[in-house]
Amino acid sequence: MTSPADPVDQIREKISGYILSESTFREEITFTVKAESIVECCSLLKNTLGFTYLVDVTVVDYLTVKFPRYEVVYLLHRFGENYEENLKIRLKAALEQDNPAIDSVTSVWSGANWLEREAYDMFGITFRGHPDPRRILMPDDYDQFPLRKDFDVRDRESSKRCFERALDEGLE
Amino acid sequence: MGVSSGPLLGGDGFLTTKISAVANWGRKNSLWPMAFGTACCAIEMMGTFSSRFDIARFGAEAVRFSPRQADLMIVSGTITYKMASVCRRIYEQMPEPKWVIAMGSCTCGGGPFDSYAVVQGIDEFLPVDVYVGGCPPRPEALIDAVMKIQQKIDNEGPPIV
Ligand code: SF4
Secondary structure, three states: OOOOOOHHHHHHHHOOOOEEEEEEEOOEEEEEEOHHHHHHHHHHHHHOOOOOEEEEEEEEEOOOOOOOOEEEEEEEEEOOOOHHHOEEEEEEEEEOOOOOEEEOOOOOOOOHHHHHHHHHHHHOOEEEOOOOOOOOOOOOOOOOOOOOOOOOOOOOHHHHHHHHHHHHHHHO | OEEEOOHHHOOOOEEEOOHHHHHHHHHHHOOOEEEEEOOHHHHHHHHHHOOOOOHHHHOOOOOEOOHHHOOEEEEEOOOEHHHHHHHHHHHHHOOOOOEEEEEOHHHHHOOOOOOOOEOOOHHHOOOOOEEEOOOOOOHHHHHHHHHHHHHHHHHHOOOOO
């Protein structure tokens, strides 16, 4: 009888074509994958490897610390019958500073819809093919991306403009 | 206003006053709050409304979530610019006379949120009558604010009818 293969090895083997690098920190596994093939990679993970739950989509802005500037982060979870099959992994896809854009994974997990809207709202990452690419938290006519590192968090001018416009429209 | 219970009048007490003074006394003691709670302070406000602190003792327990039936707006909680236009609109829907309490540091001046989304004090867009500091303020502080509003109504004098 052979010992069951390490589930992480299985994953690594299956998606090896998409992986650029890999790191492990306190048993948390992170795969940096090719941004252009994120949808293929994700559908493989979901349909073949059972990662049915997209926990979160978020973005890191490294500004001058690292190049390329943005990293889109996907947190995935797999529910297995056995303890060892329960697994969390993290995918990262790096994006350039100018017009950062990546394909939307809403076709894989429909739950990505609002997560990607939030990532767009806060970081200005365009998700190509998103069914509803509006802002989710800030007003629709807001013109900044507040979680970008070069945004001044005390800059209230844009918010004020949106507030005044909302007021004018409401009072007509 | 005068109170009398002399035997000449049959022994029963009665008092002389003006309708407008009674109306003012009435509105002072039956403030109907419009609870505009958006964050943690709202929990403290609910505590003030319920039995332990019992704001009913001051006649202000008839909380209305319809601005058209309210005359005291208690803004409790962080107000963002996105919410501010809603807040202002609700205030405008309240019939005169009306008063505003800014409850908590957030409504008084932004509180801990010196950020792009949060209004640094609701007096940017509302006429505030009483500011209650604290994060959150104790129920006693809110009750004190209601009593200050009552004093203010008293000082304003009766409405001209
Ligand atoms: S003042 Fe403090 S308790 Fe009140 S809403 Fe702001 S943060 Fe919350």
